[in-house]
Amino acid sequence: MRFQPTADQQLFARTVRELLEKECPPEAARAGFSAERWAKLREMGVIDMLASGMTEIDLVPILEEAGRAALPEPLIEAAMIAGGTLDGVVTAAVGTRYAAHADVADVIVIERDGALYSVRRDAVTLQPVETIDAARPVFLITGGLESGTALEADRDLADNRATLGAAAELLGLASRCIEMAADYAKERHQFGKPIGSFQAVKHKLADALLRVEFARPVVYRAAWSLSRRDETIERDVSMAKAMAGEAAAGAAKAALQTLGAIGYTQEHDLHVWMKRVWALNAAWGNPDEHRARVASAVLH
């Protein structure tokens, strides 16, 4: 038993963090998809990790970094659902009705009769759907669903991988929300003191951090179960998504309350992270749906 990311995994995550600090600062996260950044992620080997023999565990710290940066690219879809096997810009509508970033994709992975197919974007009809997360536009696929090339991939495995990927991104999003709030609480003065010196603020942020820190090992355990194709994959992935999702929603809410009115604007960056939390929390099953899956696994 050795339940810590390896030195290599931590090092790679740091490298990805450095890349994203440079290539995906908050103004870029607001601006949305960038083909240049996608090419850099490809070059770094982030997208095809599963295809090059790495495991879901290796991807957790990377996706956490993507969440920290509120990365506006379909990394979960390309790396987890397509498993890094497809070239170009890849997205998917697997385990979810909505295909994120489908307008800029070359290839979209779809599901039909329990199997996965890759289709060219120009072979399907896309219908944009208004969503609050402007940096992650989503689309319904309304035509061309009968086309495509069959993929050698298990549909449920892809769905579980995507769910895990969202859980890992949610951890990173949550951590960044808490950092933004803590930074603000140190600087913002009221009643002649930093507001972070007040216990009402301290305790709210401590509680937010508590939920994130206890969700992290749960996410890694789900990655472990996936990497071993354990019988407990469904239960463990659901537990990860439920706990990471609730932790992230709580962190975003605590951060908003700490920032007060400025957090409720588009002038501050928090809203970008908060909206991504809402989007990923709802995608691939929300915490209630996943907790119900855990309940049926442990109660029957």
Added chain:
Amino acid sequence: MDLAFTAREQAFRDECASWFGQNPPGPLASMDTPDGFEQHRSWEKRLHDAEWSAVNWPRAFGGREATLIEWLIFEEEYYRAGAPRRLNQNGLFLLAPTLLEFGTEEQKQRYLPPIASCDEIWCQGWSEPNAGSDLASLTSRATRDGNEWVLNGQKTWASRGVYADWMFGLFRSDASSERHRGLSYILVPLDAPGVTVRPIAQIDGEPGFAEVFLDDVRVPVANTLGPEGDGWKIAMSTAGFERGVVLRSPGRFMATADRLLELFKERGSPVALQDDVARAWMNADAYRLATFWAVSKLMEGGTIGAEASLNKLWWSEMDLHMHETAQRLLGEDAPLDGPWLDGFVFSLAGPIYAGTNEIQRNIVAERVLGLPRS
């Protein structure tokens, strides 16, 4: 990363499970009653005779030199077998790690073996009537007289103080000092002249809880743990152990969560409570995973600092929620005597002892998030 247990770890688990299978603990009366105390002490003797009492200690003091992972495995098997909370937990989990880190060789040899064998029961002498969450305001004092300390003051909320043989306490040894400075960590035999132990009936009516009065109590200066005046630092190390991994290992909570699943089914699987039962199980499993995570970090040479406060928040609130859920499942049977009621009442103390949860949240906010002190 490898969540599978090694062959050695699995063999250790099998050995534990096999011993507990052959030596079932059976139901015991509350350790805070006179009869229950003796029953628990004889259970502890059986554990000690089979070398299960302090598995992670050095062999020289009665341990097996088990790794922390093996210790967690032991705890899982211990509580899975339905065995009781540890009678000498203050000695085993709070004093012993501090002795191992800060004690002299003589102190270790003198104090550790009787902790393992339960021949000497320890209580904690930290809180005072006017020093609870603000522990550094404590006023009990130690005045030097030759090779002896002369102790005066009052300590309170000492769990099992009525039955304890010894108390480890914090005393102001520098009369001119303030707050965290000038405190010493002193080991006090409770049969020394000048010690008066007064039982305090706890909420459940059991008399194990106590306050301890000290009137010109003389103890050798050799009973000081660590350097004179460094008591705060040493005590906080104990507090770290307490809040961190050792006092509340996940085994007990997993056993409670599993019993809660059974109770849910016995009570006809009420839909209204399914979500809380699922949450309870998830919280306990998350605590187990977080503990393996933290212990793996420790075994690789990492440290646990203010994260210990996160642990304390998690286990205490999880334990209370599990027992509140059980109370709700029990319906009108909730207030009837039985293990679920005992567990519920005990779980209510969790957010209070070992540093209130409000203090823990301050520590997390200030030391982990870097927020300014009030």
